[in-house]
Amino acid sequence: MSLAPDLETACRRWADRPAITFHGVTTTYGELWQKASNLARAYLAMGLGKGDRVVCQFPNTPEHVMAIAAAWAAGIVHVGTDNDLTGPELIRLVDQVGAAALLFQPRPDGDLTPLSAVHQARPEVRAVVHGADPGERQGAGGLGCLADLLAGDAPDQMPVAADPSEVAVLLLTSGTTGKSKAVKESRSECWAKMQFFADAFGPGPSDVHLVYLPIAHVFGLRLALIALLTGGRLVLVDRFSPTAALDLVGDEGVTVLPGMPTHLTLILAALD
Secondary structure, rough: OOOOHHHHHHHHHHOOOEEEEEOOEEEEEEHHHHHHHHHHHHHHHOOOOOEEEEEOOOOOOHHHHHHHHHHHHOEEEEEEEOOOOOOHHHHHHHHHEEEEEEEOOOOOOOOOHHHHHHHHHHOOOOEOOOOOOOOHHHHHOEEHHHHHHHHHOOOOOOOOOOOOOOEEEEEOOOOOOOEEEEEEEHHHHHHHHHHHHHHOOOOOOOEEEEOOOOOOOHHHHHHHHHHHOOOEEEEOOOOOOOHHHHHHHHHHHHOEEOOOOHHHHHHHHHOO
């Protein structure tokens, strides 16, 4: 099946269909695009524009997908990274890619230390926080609340038209050791590589894709977007567990189960 040319087209084509299921809550394609376009307008209202880089260290959540869609709608470059980076690591990444903004979500323990470190070292970087107490967020340098931006409080500015040749994403890669290198990928290159994947296994609108691979990384990113660009339903998991994966396969009717060999070995070992 040929992929939809972009997320906006997919969301408008299948507006009433379920798009993403996360922790038992399902978002439709129409809801996904509404929130993503609200965030894109918020980016423009914040002064961000074409070519600016936004670092997103969210785990696998619907908001991470919305952040990707919003960045591309506004002509902004999405930079996904791990949720568990320390303050110094996050500062180095912000400097490396020349980030204009940071989307930050604290780890389950609620630690905002990495955000505070970035704010103290680079106060000019706009910070939007997801999932933190308002008082703590402000104290750590969080200038915006993601929930508010998704709800559409920004002025009614329309995102700029996308250019397929423009850089869409910076993919961080370092093998298993060393400092990350940032690999540029344009919209057209990203789409073509996803089409290559889709040609290999032929997903369609009736498929349910389970993605526990981090969508901050290239493999997880491609598989999550393929699910949405073919009208399927994406079931996201924020942290891998073989028993949880098996439960979701049964409960959600999963038909597409990607993974690395280690993931699949653990899943097979957990079968009763």
